[in-house]
Amino acid sequence: MKKTPLYDHHLGLNARMTDFGGWLLPVEYTGIIEEHKKVRSAAGLFDVSHMGEIIVKGKDAEAFLQELLTNDISKAADGKVIYSPMCYEDGGVVDDLLIYKYSSEYFLLVTNAANTDKDFEWISEHAKGDMEAVNVSDSWALLAIQGPCAESILQKATYCPLADIRFYTFVPEINVCGVPAMISRTGYTGEDGFEVYIPWDKAPEVWEGLLDLGRSLGLVPAGLGARDTLRLEAALPLYGHELSPDITPLEAGLGAFVKLGKDSFIGKEALLRQHAAGLERKLTGFVMTGRGIPRSGYDIMDGERKIGFVTSGSYSPSLGQNIGLAMADIGYSEPGTEFDVIIRDKPVRARTLELPFYRKKYRK
Numbered sequence: 574m575k576k577t578p579l580y581d582h583h584l585g586l587n588a589r590m591t592d593f594g595g596w597l598l599p600v601e602y603t604g605i606i607e608e609h610k611k612v613r614s615a616a617g618l619f620d621v622s623h624m625g626e627i628i629v630k631g632k633d634a635e636a637f638l639q640e641l642l643t644n645d646i647s648k649a650a651d652g653k654v655i656y657s658p659m660c661y662e663d664g665g666v667v668d669d670l671l672i673y674k675y676s677s678e679y680f681l682l683v684t685n686a687a688n689t690d691k692d693f694e695w696i697s698e699h700a701k702g703d704m705e706a707v708n709v710s711d712s713w714a715l716l717a718i719q720g721p722c723a724e725s726i727l728q729k730a731t732y733c734p735l736a737d738i739r740f741y742t743f744v745p746e747i748n749v750c751g752v753p754a755m756i757s758r759t760g761y762t763g764e765d766g767f768e769v770y771i772p773w774d775k776a777p778e779v780w781e782g783l784l785d786l787g788r789s790l791g792l793v794p795a796g797l798g799a800r801d802t803l804r805l806e807a808a809l810p811l812y813g814h815e816l817s818p819d820i821t822p823l824e825a826g827l828g829a830f831v832k833l834g835k836d837s838f839i840g841k842e843a844l845l846r847q848h849a850a851g852l853e854r855k856l857t858g859f860v861m862t863g864r865g866i867p868r869s870g871y872d873i874m875d876g877e878r879k880i881g882f883v884t885s886g887s888y889s890p891s892l893g894q895n896i897g898l899a900m901a902d903i904g905y906s907e908p909g910t911e912f913d914v915i916i917r918d919k920p921v922r923a924r925t926l927e928l929p930f931y932r933k934k935y936r937k
Contacts, residue, residue, distance in 0.1 A: 620714075625689025628709055630678060644658075665818035666820065666825075740759075
């Protein structure tokens with residue numbers, strides 16, 4: 574089992590730990606609902622050092638990534654962060670990534686933790702031209718500070734004017750709590766916030782520093798449990814649930830990040846065919862009207878007919894209701910449509926809603 578550099582600090586905060594993608598990570602400290610509500614009302618600090626980092630550099634780096642990714646990175650200015658799926662030839666998803674564009678010859682790719690080795694192998698297999706890929710995951714730790722007070726708290730730890738950092742942009746060289754860092758205005762909660770990349774061995778120093786500086790403004794450590802309920806309310810996809818080798822980005826509602834007008838990218842032909850034929854299924858949000866919590870993998874039914882499956886589900890602390898995302902037949906995706914979720918072999922009624930469940934509060 575892998576551990577982040579903050580493992581002992583999590584234990585010291587009485588965190589409940591769990592195995593997540595081969596990593597021992599905190600699920601909760603004081604409680605998922607309490608931590609969730611703190612992020613929505615003040616701020617939460619997350620240890621996400623399990624995420625992977627891969628550098629792609631060289632004269633042909635941009636051309637290579639244009640072929641590898643569904644999004645168009647050529648139009649992005651230096652200092653921008655780009656979100657993009659990375660697909661197989663059949664349109665299924667290898668992973669969904671954040672791409673930090675330092676220049677047309679230097680990029681940082683941030684991968685989902687369990688996919689890092691697979692992603693690096695995929696990138697290496699397709700490498701061509703004057704470029705090099707380097708897995709630097711062991712060198713970087715990553716903290717996410719999220720919530721309406723995130724900027725005020727982080728500003729105490731740096732001289733950089735954070736208000737000047739726009740949504741999905743980054744500053745490559747900055748000091749946070751006296752430690753060299755790279756920060757971006759990004760996150761996975763539906764709230765304003767920042768992600769802070771620091772040297773692996775400096776993570777405890779920054780973690781403790783931010784918690785001390787933010788305590789008076791309500792900052793709390795938050796675990797994977799709250800991270801999951803927060804991203805679910807914001808309808809943000811999780812690889813292995815809303816995205817997978819068997820789910821295309823078009824089915825997942827990520828068409829805005831698939832630039833079918835690009836000259837070429839891996840999976841383009843398959844996605845063009847799917848787009849032209851029309852989707853047979855799509856990601857759909859729903860709320861339970863009967864009693865029960867939907868969980869990933871549960872079948873959804875219309876009478877005796879299976880019409881899809883739950884990709885993610887939970888109690889929503891912000892809405893006070895049980896909600897879920899489902900990959901449903903296209904005829905059941907309109908808001909207000911009803912179907913059954915099979916919970917412990919019993920049908921429980923649900924109704925579709927327009928996504929996202931929670932209005933995102935990004936500062937753009």
